[in-house]
Amino acid sequence: MMTVFAATWLFLATADGAAAQDAGGTPAYIGSAACADCHQEETRDWQGSHHQLAWTPPDAVHVLGDFDDAAFTLNGITTRFTTRDGRYFIESDGPEGALTTWPVAGVAGIAPLQQYLIETEPGKLQSFDVVWDVERERWYHLYPDQGLHAGDGLHWTGPYKNWNARCAECHATGFEKNYDPQAQAYASTQSEIGVGCEACHGPGEAHRDWALANGTYDPDRWAGLGDTALTMDFSAGAEAEIQQCAGCHSRREPFEDGNPLPGTAYHDAYRLSPLREGLYHPDGQILDEVYVYGSFLQSRMYSKGVACTDCHNPHSARHVAEGNGLCTQCHSKAGNDRFPSLPLANYDDPGHHFHPAGSDGAQCRNCHMIERDYMGIDGRRDHSFRVPRPDLTLETGAPNACNDCHAERSAQWATDTVAAWYPDSRHRGPHVAQVFAPARQDPANSVSGLIGIVEHEDLPAILRATALDLLAQVSDPAIAARTEPFLSDPDPMVRAAAVSSQRGAAQTDVAQRLVSLLDDPSRTVRMAAAREFLGLRIAHMPKDATEALNGAMTEWQRSIRNKADFPETQLVLGGIGLTTRNMPAALSAFGEAVALDPQLTRAWVMIARIHDALGNRAEARKTLDAAIAANPDDITLPLMRADLSD
Known part of the structure; x- marks a missing residue:
């Protein structure tokens, strides 16, 4: 039996909990060179590939750009590329706007462009925005129209261009970010720069011992290995292969601190x-x-x-x-x-494509x-x-x-x-776009169409999850009841999206419907359920449900801590502070968000509103003055400031 009262304590109560570790050890990474003797054809294919060259050292073999005192000017900033004593240097505007010279710390990619990495603080790598066009042999800026200057969150020194947080895990093997939020510093490590054999197949120590049959392979020492002593089993079929590739080839939010162990289910990572x-x-x-x-x-x-x-x-x-x-x-x-x-x-x-053979x-x-x-x-x-x-x-x-x-x-x-070419085409029927386009502007007027997409089980799961994502903006008991069956959908993306659609239901109903998802097989679903429980007020839960909630909350908290260097994560933490009525925590998180990205106006607004609600109008005005200074073109901030005038 579950009754309504107060359960927001659970987020704080489990904040320092540690998830149980899998039984057994994890093999060590041994490097791609250790694979070459046995896997010669694969190694030949890999050498020189975009995977191998995803991240390389800044040496004469790998640097393709013109560093012979070349210059590039944009927005009044002249960047210079030079070579000295066999090392490569970039002079440009730094975090405070002053021209500074840094040695190149790394190289990203090989074609059609090459990007260079700069270590602006010990261990902190930033991806530089002036890059080398390999085909045209020229320097160009990735975002020439954005007018990016020091202090902008999107400037090359800002949080969105941080290599450790945003890029490295898909350009390295065995990467661990190791960000310390207290020191605001990185101690990142990897077994190998570039996408090596073990980035996809998993750490190779046990596989090497198994393959050599040298008596050192002990299957009881390891947990979760396949028949060839690797964590990733590509013989498991197309879905396993696709999910392994998708870890880097997708737009997603990561849960872990770096590379998940190859073979980890996509929706667990x-x-x-x-x-x-x-x-x-x-x-x-x-x-x-x-x-x-x-x-x-x-x-x-x-x-x-x-x-x-x-x-x-x-x-x-x-x-x-x-x-x-x-x-x-x-x-x-x-x-x-x-x-x-x-x-x-x-x-x-031409009978199919209606164009001359060989043409574009x-x-x-x-x-x-x-x-x-x-x-x-x-x-x-x-x-x-x-x-x-x-x-x-x-x-x-x-x-x-x-x-x-x-x-x-x-x-x-x-x-x-096209209609003349294919007068009887079956491809001109109803399409989800006819629902999604208006629903993006007004989901409340598209409820019927969106539910129709969700209930069409032959449609791809990502389309059905998108419809649920749009429905989450409409808080309604009828929608919650209609979408309840999809909390048990076979696809984890649909189950996770269906969680948010329950917000319109009574709190007791939400708790009853979501409790079973707290120990769902998929981590993305468990964490989605935990997020919804944070706002519920629950007086009593059975012991097994409480344990499941603690576990799911811990997973979610760990995921948040792993992204403490993301401004958007600080927005989430600020929202949690508001939900749990912990105003000092909310102020701290929103303050960290604007410190990382001064253009996050919604965080500035929340800081001002909290100060005003706490009776500190002077501090609210001070906050808005700082927000306007950082965002002089924003039209809403001055209006809010005027409302708080003396």
């Missing part, structure tokens, strides 16, 4: 972003830099069991076939026995995998493999592949042309 505005177009096409996983989950290819390695060599990171040959491995008259539902037809033919318009990827440039010149392909729908452009504003090439023509022209 990350919370995947749904198709939110600003990240994706309303039809699910890529907009911001969202990488691959969120797109691929929308595709029929994913639903049919296609794996990453069906198209990509995982060691060289190259395609397994060239041009349209990549697609005609399956999409042809011959088909592919692994996918018996494929229609057998000649797709690489005849390339499968240009119609079914739109390309968008990120970091200025880095083209990325949408992996949802969608049929072009220019008719949806007319209705929702989402782009379409036809007008990507024919920019001088209208979406209506493209719609009419």
Whole structure:
């Protein structure tokens, strides 16, 4: 029996708890060089790949940029690139705006651009925003139109450009961030810079001993290893492989302090972003830099069991076939026995694509995998493999592949042309974009359509989770009741998203419905449930439920602590302080948020409101004066300041 009273104490009560460790040890990382003798072909493929060169030392072998006293000027700041005594240096504006010279501390990437890392404080690496265009052999700024100066959270010295927190885990092997929030310092480590063998297969100590059969392999010493003494088992099937790749190839919130152990289920290590505005177009096409996983989950290819390695060599990171040959491995008259539902037809033919053979318009990827440039010149392909729908452009504003090439023509022209080519197409029916587009502006007026998407169990789970994410903005008992069944959906992303839709229910109902999720098999679901319990007032819970809540809260707290250097995490902590009525904690967290990112106006506003609510109007005014100084173009802050005038 569970009754309403007060349970916010649980967040504080378990703040220092430690989760139980898995039984057994974890093998040590031994480095990619130890793999080469036995895995020679894979090593040859890997050497020189984007994976191997994801992070390299700043030496003459790896630095491609012009450091021969080259200069680049933007926004009145001249950056210089020089070489001295065999070392590379960058002179530019530092954290306080003064011109400073730093040695290059690391190199990120190989093509189409190369970025350089600077150690601005001991152990703290920042990714520099003036980067080298490898093809055109020129320096350029990643964000030339943003007018970024020192003190801006998005400046290269700011928290969003911190390599330790934002980038390193996907450019290294066995990475641990090791951020100390008290000292505000990093002591990051990794077994290897670059994406080595063990980044995907897991630490190799036990595997080496098993393979050499030298008598040192003891299976009882380790926990959770597969038949070949590795933590990741790629023979487990397409889903296991996809989730392993997705750890880096997705837009997500990490739970751990660095690399999760390879083989960790995706939803135990990350919370995947749904198709939110600003990240994706309303039809699910890529907009911001969202990488691959969120797109691929929308595709029929994913639903049919296609794996990453069906198209990509995982060691060289190259395609397994060239041009349209990549697609005609399956999409042809011959088909592919692994996918018996494929229609057998000649797709690489003008009768299908209606363009001259060999032209850009005849390339499968240009119609079914739109390309968008990120970091200025880095083209990325949408992996949802969608049929072009220019008719949806007319209705929702989402782009379409036809007008990507024919920019001088209208979406209506493209719609009419496609309709003439395919008069009986089954691909012009209802689409989630027709619900998501208006729901983004007014979810309350789209409830019926959103629930219809959630209840359509044949739709990809990421679409259904996105509908639940939008429904969470509408607090309503009827919605909570209607979506309750999806708390037990087979997909963890749907279950986690369904948690938020329960906010409209009575607190007793919320507790009763969510308690079983506190020991859900997936960590992302357990933590979603724990977040909702924080705001509930509960007088009594059974012992097993209390233990489950303590465990889920501890997991969530550890996840938050692992991201204490994120301004957005400090916003969460500030919200927790408000929920638990701990105003000093809320002020501290919101204060840390604006210290990290002075442009977080909502944090400034919360600080001012808390001071005003506590009767300290003078401090509220002082806060708003500082906020206006940091954000002189914001129009809301002066209005709030005027309301607090003497």
